[in-house]
Amino acid sequence: MLKRDRNREAPEINGSSLADIAFLLLIFFLVVTTIDVDTGIGLVLPPIPDDIEPPPVRERNLMNILVNAQGMVLINEQPAAIAEVRQRVKDFVDNNGVDPNLSETPDDAIVSIKTDRRTPYNVYIDMLDEVMGAYEELRHQASMDRFGIPYSSLEDNSIQQDEIREMYPKRISIAEPDEG
Amino acid sequence: MSKFQKKTAKTKQGVPTSAMPDVVFMLLIFFMVTTVLREVELQVQIDYTLAENIEKIEQKRLVSYIYIGPERLGGGRLGETRVQIDDALIDDMGAIRNIMYDKLMEEPRLIVSLRVDRDSEFGIITDVQQELRHAGTLRINYSTRREI
Numbered sequence: 001m002l003k004r005d006r007n008r009e010a011p012e013i014n015g016s017s018l019a020d021i022a023f024l025l026l027i028f029f030l031v032v033t034t035i036d037v038d039t040g041i042g043l044v045l046p047p048i049p050d051d052i053e054p055p056p057v058r059e060r061n062l063m064n065i066l067v068n069a070q071g072m073v074l075i076n077e078q079p080a081a082i083a084e085v086r087q088r089v090k091d092f093v094d095n096n097g098v099d100p101n102l103s104e105t106p107d108d109a110i111v112s113i114k115t116d117r118r119t120p121y122n123v124y125i126d127m128l129d130e131v132m133g134a135y136e137e138l139r140h141q142a143s144m145d146r147f148g149i150p151y152s153s154l155e156d157n158s159i160q161q162d163e164i165r166e167m168y169p170k171r172i173s174i175a176e177p178d179e180g
Numbered sequence: 181m182s183k184f185q186k187k188t189a190k191t192k193q194g195v196p197t198s199a200m201p202d203v204v205f206m207l208l209i210f211f212m213v214t215t216v217l218r219e220v221e222l223q224v225q226i227d228y229t230l231a232e233n234i235e236k237i238e239q240k241r242l243v244s245y246i247y248i249g250p251e252r253l254g255g256g257r258l259g260e261t262r263v264q265i266d267d268a269l270i271d272d273m274g275a276i277r278n279i280m281y282d283k284l285m286e287e288p289r290l291i292v293s294l295r296v297d298r299d300s301e302f303g304i305i306t307d308v309q310q311e312l313r314h315a316g317t318l319r320i321n322y323s324t325r326r327e328i
Contacts, residue, residue: 014194020204027208038237038293040321048313067302117303121296125229125322132233174309 061108063092069118082126089134106168114175138168224249224264229298230327242291244283249297261300273307280315295323
C-alpha cells in the first residue's frame with residue numbers, strides 16, 4: 001500500500017506556461033491601453049443671444065484682447081507681447097477699484113477675446129493660456145492666503161475651492177465674430 | 181496484477197506543453213492584429229499646440245471630439261483644412277449643428293473637445309464654435325499638450 005503511493009506521481013497541472021500567459025496579458029494591455037490623457041484648455045461658449053440686449057458693462061470692467069490676422073496681440077487696441085498678457089490680466093482683474101482704468105472688482109472683470117478669421121490658432125492658444133495662467137495665479141495666491149494650501153491641492157468641488165472660484169470667477173467672453 | 185499496475189504508474193501523466201508558447205504567440209498576434217487602437221480613423225492631420233495651464237478631462241465618456249486640420253491625402257500630402265466628426269469629414273458646416281444637438285440629447289453634460297492643428301486659421305474654428313452655440317453645446321475644450 002505504502003509502496004504504491006510512493007511510486008505514483010503527484011497529480012499537478014504544469015504551471016511553467018503561466019508566466020507566458022501573464023506576459024501575454026501584460027503585453028495585450030500595454031498595447032491596448034491609451035495613456036493619452038485628454039488635456040486642454042476648457043472654456044464655456046456664450047449662448048446665442050435671443051434678441052435681448054446684453055447687460056451694459058462699464059468700460060473699465062472690460063478688457064479687450066484682440067488677436068489679429070498677423071498673430072499680433074492687442075490689449076485695448078494697444079499692441080502687447082504675449083508674455084505681457086499674464087501680468088496685464090492679473091493687474092486688471094485684481095485691481096479692486098484702485099486704478100480708475102481697470103476693473104472695480106474681480107467679480108465684475110470681464111476679459112473679452114476677439115479673433116480674426118485669419119488668426120493663427122497657436123497664437124490664440126498661447127494667448128488663452130496666458131489668460132488662464134493669470135487666473136490660476138490669482139486663485140493660487142488667494143488660496144495660499146486663506147487656507148495656506150495651493151489651489152491645485154484643494155479638493156474638487158469642495159467648499160474651499162468654490163470659495164476661491166467665487167472670488168476670482170473666470171469671466172472670459174468670446175466676442176461675436178465679425179460677419180464676412 | 182501487480183506487474184500491470186507498476187506499468188501504469190510509470191506512464192507520463194503531464195500534458196505536453198512544448199507547443200504552449202506557440203499558442204500564446206498566436207493569441208498575442210491575433211489580438212495585436214484585431215484590436216482597434218484608435219476609436220476613429222483620423223482623416224485630418226493634427227499637430228497639437230502646447231500650453232501650460234491645462235486641465236485634465238476626467239470623465240472621458242462625456243467627451244466628444246471634433247478634429248480640425250489639413251486633410252490627409254494619399255502619399256503624405258496634405259489638402260485643405262477640413263472638419264472631422266467621428267469618422268466622417270464634414271462638407272456642410274450647417275450639419276455640425278444637428279450632429280452635436282443629437283449628441284447633446286444623449287449626454288446633457290457633453291464636453292466638446294476641439295482637436296485643432298496648430299497651423300490652422302481661426303476662421304474655421306469660429307464657424308464650428310458658432311455651430312456649437314446654435315446646437316447648445318457650450319462646454320468646449322481646446323485640446324493641447326502640456327508644455328515642458
